[in-house]
Amino acid sequence: MNKDFKPKILVFCCNWCSYAGADLAGVSRLQIKPYFRVIRAMCSARVDPEFILEAIKKGADGILVAACHPGDCHYIGGNYRTRRRMALLRIMLQQFGLDRKRLRLEWISAGEGGRFQEVVNNFIDEITELGPSPFGPTKRGKGKNG
Amino acid sequence: MVPVLSDLQKGERVKMADKLKLAIARGATCSGCDVEIVDINEKILDVIKIADIVYAAVIMDTKLKEVEKWDDGYIDITFHHGAIRDSENEHIAKLFRKKSKILISFGSCSCYGGIPGLANVTNKDEIFKESYMDTPSTVNPDFVVPLPEWKDETGHKLTLPRFYDEVFSLDDIVTVDYYLPGCPPLVTQINQALDAIISGKLPPKGSVLASEKALCDECPREKPKKINIERIYRPHEIELNPDKCLLEQGIICLGPATRAGCDAKCIRANMPCRGCLGATAAAIDQGGSILSAITSILAISDKETQLSEEDIEKLVGQIKDPLGTFYRFSMPKSLLRKVEKEKK
Numbered sequence: 001m002n003k004d005f006k007p008k009i010l011v012f013c014c015n016w017c018s019y020a021g022a023d024l025a026g027v028s029r030l031q032i033k034p035y036f037r038v039i040r041a042m043c044s045a046r047v048d049p050e051f052i053l054e055a056i057k058k059g060a061d062g063i064l065v066a067a068c069h070p071g072d073c074h075y076i077g078g079n080y081r082t083r084r085r086m087a088l089l090r091i092m093l094q095q096f097g098l099d100r101k102r103l104r105l106e107w108i109s110a111g112e113g114g115r116f117q118e119v120v121n122n123f124i125d126e127i128t129e130l131g132p133s134p135f136g137p138t139k140r141g142k143g144k145n146g
Numbered sequence: 147m148v149p150v151l152s153d154l155q156k157g158e159r160v161k162m163a164d165k166l167k168l169a170i171a172r173g174a175t176c177s178g179c180d181v182e183i184v185d186i187n188e189k190i191l192d193v194i195k196i197a198d199i200v201y202a203a204v205i206m207d208t209k210l211k212e213v214e215k216w217d218d219g220y221i222d223i224t225f226h227h228g229a230i231r232d233s234e235n236e237h238i239a240k241l242f243r244k245k246s247k248i249l250i251s252f253g254s255c256s257c258y259g260g261i262p263g264l265a266n267v268t269n270k271d272e273i274f275k276e277s278y279m280d281t282p283s284t285v286n287p288d289f290v291v292p293l294p295e296w297k298d299e300t301g302h303k304l305t306l307p308r309f310y311d312e313v314f315s316l317d318d319i320v321t322v323d324y325y326l327p328g329c330p331p332l333v334t335q336i337n338q339a340l341d342a343i344i345s346g347k348l349p350p351k352g353s354v355l356a357s358e359k360a361l362c363d364e365c366p367r368e369k370p371k372k373i374n375i376e377r378i379y380r381p382h383e384i385e386l387n388p389d390k391c392l393l394e395q396g397i398i399c400l401g402p403a404t405r406a407g408c409d410a411k412c413i414r415a416n417m418p419c420r421g422c423l424g425a426t427a428a429a430i431d432q433g434g435s436i437l438s439a440i441t442s443i444l445a446i447s448d449k450e451t452q453l454s455e456e457d458i459e460k461l462v463g464q465i466k467d468p469l470g471t472f473y474r475f476s477m478p479k480s481l482l483r484k485v486e487k488e489k490k
């Protein structure tokens with residue numbers, strides 16, 4: 001494992017639960033490693049698989065989708081849809097050659113600031129262990145090296 | 147209504163003073179596109195009234211060396227079919243780009259990589275190993291493989307095109323003026339394209355000469371309000387109702403994520419759409435788009451809360467090869483393009 005490796009982690013948070021959870025982690029001054037960026041979506045089901053593919057293409061090493069706990073979705077069933085979507089996308093990403101750990105789905109509620117900290121730190125450690133994504137910046141511009 | 151060329155002959159819409167010069171160039175292709183061009187049948191007579199075919203490997207004997215001698219822009223329109231996967235394909239693509247006023251990416255291979263594009267799940271070394279070593283009918287203990295260059299004892303040199311590690315679509319290599327996707331493009335699509343060229347009513351450069359909408363828009367089947375399926379079937383496993391939506395019957399149909407313009411030919415023959423016209427105008431990635439659609443309807447209704455992660459894996463695991471199914475024709479044009487292995 002490369003000690004200097006600073007992973008690029010993208011975190012999609014749903015507006016109603018996980019983003020509020022992340023906010024709580026912030027105002028509670030919980031320490032999280034600075035290798036992640038948060039994107040807020042109105043619902044985790046708004047996170048189109050295309051977004052995740054695009055993120056990987058642009059060099060993200062890991063993607064975390066955070067949604068409301070089962071039964072808590074603001075839109076009744078959005079998180080179930082996300083769960084199925086991420087499960088199939090994970091299978092497809094594996095076919096693309098990525099480790100299945102690079103895409104993770106977690107349930108984080110608005111009150112779980114501590115859980116947000118724990119999940120994100122844990123995910124960053126896991127991705128650091130895995131190393132850079134095979135679709136990372138070094139792969140870009142690779143020509144017809146037949 | 148699709149305008150036909152014989153109608154065009156009567157009008158004065160043919161603006162080009164001289165006869166048009168047409169060429170049909172080819173890359174990595176099965177030549178099904180050539181067959182489809184021949185399938186315009188007697189209309190070919192109308193075509194040769196207004197145009198000379200100056201290069202078409204399938205029907206005539208013009209050599210590439212002669213093409214190289216022509217002035218730049220000598221050809222009016224080139225239809226290029228086939229993907230780019232070796233140095234000869236690349237040379238032909240660049241040559242015809244230089245010699246043509248309009249270059250049309252013809253067929254799914256040329257537009258999106260097509261079936262040859264599926265080679266992007268592997269690489270050159272693995273392909274060579276499979277073809278020249280591992281196939282049961284091959285005996286090749288020294289692993290002799292084709293080389294781009296070889297000299298015999300007398301110094302006589304033989305060359306072969308260099309095989310690339312990756313498959314490219316035509317527009318990865320050169321600028322393309324129009325896209326005419328389909329595997330192969332239908333006669334009606336070809337006629338529409340020819341009509342547009344002849345009448346001078348060309349859409350903006352870079353246009354796809356097909357519909358902007360999804361195939362569901364022109365699907366003749368009954369459209370259900372809500373679909374919920376729990377089991378995925380393959381077409382041979384059940385008897386298909388020809389009037390009901392295929393997705394509703396548990397068949398993976400790429401219609402929702404595929405461009406319309408083929409008049410739903412496969413669906414009329416009671417077979418699901420495989421996605422040869424590529425992603426719709428609004429989507430970036432055909433596979434991501436259909437993955438999203440399929441997982442929205444593949445659900446065990448009312449029991450979601452009780453399902454474990456394993457149950458969900460099992461549910462979506464019914465789709466055996468999502469990559470091959472969802473990117474059957476568009477792998478080199480997908481966001482990730484190619485399989486890359488994790489470094490251990």
